[in-house]
Amino acid sequence: MEKFRRLLAGPWVPPYLGKAPYLWLLSLNFFVWKFFYVRPDPLEVGLLLLSVLVFVPMYFASYWLRNRRAVPVLLATVALGVAWAPHNFGASTFFIFACAMCAALERPRQAYLAIGLILGGAALMAALRGLPLSFLLPTLAVGAPVGIASVMDARVRRSAQLLLRKQEEVEHIARIAERERISRDLHDLLGHTLSLIAIKAELAGRLLERDTAATAKEIKDIETTARHALAEVRSAVTGYRQTGFAQELAQARAALAAADVRLEAEVQPFAMPATAENVLALALREAVTNILRHANATRCQVSVRQEGGQIVCHISDDGRAPVDGAALARGNGLRGMRERVAAAGGRLTLHAESGLALELYLPMGAAA
Template sequence: MSSLTPTGAWTSRDGRPGRLGVLFAAVWLVFLADAFRAAWDLAWQGTDPLRGWVGLLATLSFASVYVASFTWVRRRRQRMQLGVEPAAAVAVLGTLLALTVVMCVCVGEAGASGLVYVAVLGVLCLPARWAAVLTGVLALVTEVLGHTLAGWSSPAGLTFAICTAAFAMWGVSQLMARNVELIRAEEANARLAVADERNRFARDLHDILGHSLTVITVKAELANRLLDVDPERARAELLDLERLSRDALADVRRAVEGYRDLTLPGELARAREALRAAEIDADLPNSTDEVPSELRELFAWTVREGVTNVIRHSGATRCTVRLGASAVEVSDDGAGPRDDGVRAGTGLEGLRERATAAGAVLVTRTLDPRGFALSVSAR
């Protein structure tokens, strides 16, 4: 599946996150440097090395949990999974908040920088409304701590960092979500295209083989009846059977290869032969010159479907095909449409689709006193 998204280590060919996308999270850990340095100084040079080592361990653990959580969320996006289960989101954010508290207790104000990362992961793990609430609460807590705890400086810079980081990640998250939706839409379109092509092929196969097999069946029945009374004619019908079967095979091959074009004169010739084999009087036109080129294929399909239905379902003794510059009609003097809707089956539905695509209209009607007519007219 193609995509307009550029490829590379950051973004894959289909628009999903690439291998090095995790560096997008890891590179921002530089803002934990103050907390790490403060813990390092306490551990090696301060008067309370225990607090320093605990703070150092808490800072390293915080960085590891953050990068692992960010990577986990991105891998979920790779699997086209938007959102995170509430229990998992609470566990991740709760762990980071607990480590942030430990960092603040051990190294003071420098440990509060962890709140920025909590806000960022909150945007990735929570619905937008709850992420906004979490960001607001973190900003409020930062302001309260900055103004109440001794030795803490103005919290405005940290509060601003929490809000801007959350907003920036919200934009990135929206972009990732749109990419996922675009990929899903492309995959859905591909599935629909395959289904549409499968339906088209099934319709064409019905139109092609339905007609040919009907004629072959009628000729086989006729040959069987003539074996004892007219062997020469029976032999001729069997020769026709062989030719018709070869034609049917060629039609199927053409359908498989994607060639759907028919010739109107060829279909009229086949209709004449098929009606004769079914012992139905045929009143067919001898010329197709007045039919414009753009309607010839549609009219050929109409003749094929109409004559096939006459032979299969009508019980008629006469079939008439009328051909004009903008319309074709196939009529018979049979029993008309059956109550079980046989005449409105797959073949007519396929013909209706072709007519609509060509800007024409398909009409079926019952004739008085008996009979049935199928017509296709250009608008």
């Protein structure tokens, strides 16, 4: 009973079609025209009402069925037209509705073939049974354009729905890419900064009893670094962060100095695209973070130069080579660096010898 109540509540046609399908049912009044000049027969009127009661549910069902599932409804509608054609020229309405129902066949060739068969069958029946033009002309003159228009409209709607799904997929992929970008950036930001804070906190602990002034300085640096990290995290989440290479190089020098690592930098002066500069800055940050965490190095070398149409960046240290270089390469930091470099149209190579060496190649025209 509840299911029947929900069925009556509707919707009986897809909501995006609006109210028009309900209005099209008014064309069934063609059956009444005969009775303006012929006295109604009670049996005929009763059968006509029964036919309408059978047809209306099939009509609404045709909007929800597709392809083979729609064929029985289509054939039943044609059968009603064939049954009524000898008795009432309003039967042309059933053939017109059948032509419109062909839109449920998603392959255009099949839909147009079905329209042709319906109209051809109606014409053949009219010729064999000697039916009047009042039946044949409306069937052919209205059925053909209505059927073709319905098929074309259905194709347009299906194309629009497919395009909408594609757009939703693109938006979903874009959201995933944005989450990955934020994840990489947060890893680069927090990994580097927290390593620096940990080193400075350890140094402050060692200096606490020997040099209170130096301890206070280190604690002040920790506070400044934490505030700076908080600002960068906020900026990264909003997607507007751009890191300058010169600024990042200065921060790397300070961070390495706190860990007693000497930074030797050789940066060739040239105009660098903003995107390439940001990629290099984040790569330097990740490399310095790895040195602080794993290398136990005393020296770090950084060189940036232009070769032809490429920017070449070399970062290496003299520390302990990683025991499992493959695991290091699979880590979040280096994986994020590879993805960022690849997105800018460049490539990254990794060498583990006495220490760790990174080489980045970025095109001068890296797209934003």
